[in-house]
Amino acid sequence: CRRLVLQTRWRNSDLDEYDIKALIGRGSFSRVVRVEHKGTHQPFAIKMMEVEFPEGREVCTTELTVLKRVSHPNIVHMVEVFQFPHRVYMVLELATGGELLDRVVSKGHFTERDATKAIKMVLAAISYLHSLGITHRDLKPENLLYYHPGSNSRLLVTDFGLAIVDTSWSLRTTCGTAEYMAPEMVQRKPYWSAVDLWAMGVISFIVLSGSMPFEDDSRTKLYRAIMRGKYSYSGDPWPCVSNLAKDFISGLLRVDPSSRLTAEQAQQHPWVASEAATSSCTNLHRSFPSVGIHPVFLWQRLHNKRHLIKHTGKCDLFYIYILNAVCKTKAALLLIKPAVN
Known part of the structure; x- marks a missing residue:
C-alpha cells in the first residue's frame, strides 16, 4: 500500500x-x-x-x-x-449542505442576491483553477456542494474526473453533460478553459429561473440550439430579473469563446461584485413556492443524467435525488413526466 x-x-x-x-x-x-x-x-x-x-x-x-x-x-x-x-x-x-439546487429548493425565498453569493464562490474556484492551468469541463449544479447546511456555508466545486491539467494547447475531446457543453466543444473545435465559463452561464440561468437556456429531447436539436447560442429571457421570472443579471449571463453565453467573459472578468462584473446590491429582493421562484424549481425541470435533470451516463458511463445517486425532490410536493407529482424505467 x-x-x-x-x-x-x-x-x-x-x-x-x-x-x-x-x-x-x-x-x-x-x-x-x-x-x-x-x-x-x-x-x-x-x-x-x-x-x-x-x-x-x-x-x-x-x-x-x-x-x-x-x-x-x-x-x-x-x-x-x-x-x-x-x-x-x-x-x-465531507460536504453535508447538499447540492446548489437543493439549497435553492429548500430556501423557498430566493433572490438575485442569493444567486450572486453562490455564483461568486464558484467563480473564485474557477479563477483559481484556471490560474493553475486546470479546466474542470463538467461544471453543473450537481457538482457544486455546500460544506454545511448553514446560511454562511462555503460552496465547493467537486468531481474532477473529467478535468484537464495544463491547457497550454487547445483540446478537442467532447465530454461532460450535453446541456452544459459550450458551442466549440459541441462542434469539436479546439477549445480551452472558456468552456467552464459557458457552463457558468448555463448554471446562472438555471439558478435565476429554474429552467434551462438550451434544452430539447433530441440531442441533434439541442446541439443546434447551443451552436446558435439562442436563448430567451421571456416568461417568469425574467421580468423581475435585473438587466445587470441578464448582462452577466449574456457575457458568459457568447458563442465566440474569445469574446466570452473570463473567470476574472466575471468576478469583476458589477452584478457579481456588488452581490446584486441594486436588484430587488423579489422571490424569483415564487410561482412554485413549495418546490422553488419548476417540477418539469426536475424531469429535465433526470433526462440530462441519462445523457451523461450514455456519454461517459458515469452514474450516481441522482435518481434518489429526483425521487426525494418529487415526493416533497404534490404539484410536482402532477407535472412530472411519468414513464421512467
Whole structure:
C-alpha cells in the first residue's frame, strides 16, 4: 500500500482508523462513503475508486492530479490518499449542505442576491483553477456542494474526473453533460478553459429561473440550439430579473469563446461584485413556492443524467435525488413526466 499524506494530522493512521457510516454516492468506477475518524470522531468522505481497468485508472489519475495540486476554500479538500494495486481511497472533507439546487429548493425565498453569493464562490474556484492551468469541463449544479447546511456555508466545486491539467494547447475531446457543453466543444473545435465559463452561464440561468437556456429531447436539436447560442429571457421570472443579471449571463453565453467573459472578468462584473446590491429582493421562484424549481425541470435533470451516463458511463445517486425532490410536493407529482424505467 502506498500512502500520500496531504496536510493531515494523522500521518500514521491507516484505513482501519476510519469507521464507515453510510454509502452516500456511487459511480461507474467509484463509491463514496461517509466515515468517521475513530480517534477524533471527525466526519469525512472516502471516495473509493477502482483502477484495475484503464477507464477507471484514467479518471482516478486525473482527479488525484488535480486534488493534490489545489488548495482553495471553494474546492473540495483531499486530506490523504491510500493507494493499492486495484483501488484508491481518497479521504475528502465531507460536504453535508447538499447540492446548489437543493439549497435553492429548500430556501423557498430566493433572490438575485442569493444567486450572486453562490455564483461568486464558484467563480473564485474557477479563477483559481484556471490560474493553475486546470479546466474542470463538467461544471453543473450537481457538482457544486455546500460544506454545511448553514446560511454562511462555503460552496465547493467537486468531481474532477473529467478535468484537464495544463491547457497550454487547445483540446478537442467532447465530454461532460450535453446541456452544459459550450458551442466549440459541441462542434469539436479546439477549445480551452472558456468552456467552464459557458457552463457558468448555463448554471446562472438555471439558478435565476429554474429552467434551462438550451434544452430539447433530441440531442441533434439541442446541439443546434447551443451552436446558435439562442436563448430567451421571456416568461417568469425574467421580468423581475435585473438587466445587470441578464448582462452577466449574456457575457458568459457568447458563442465566440474569445469574446466570452473570463473567470476574472466575471468576478469583476458589477452584478457579481456588488452581490446584486441594486436588484430587488423579489422571490424569483415564487410561482412554485413549495418546490422553488419548476417540477418539469426536475424531469429535465433526470433526462440530462441519462445523457451523461450514455456519454461517459458515469452514474450516481441522482435518481434518489429526483425521487426525494418529487415526493416533497404534490404539484410536482402532477407535472412530472411519468414513464421512467
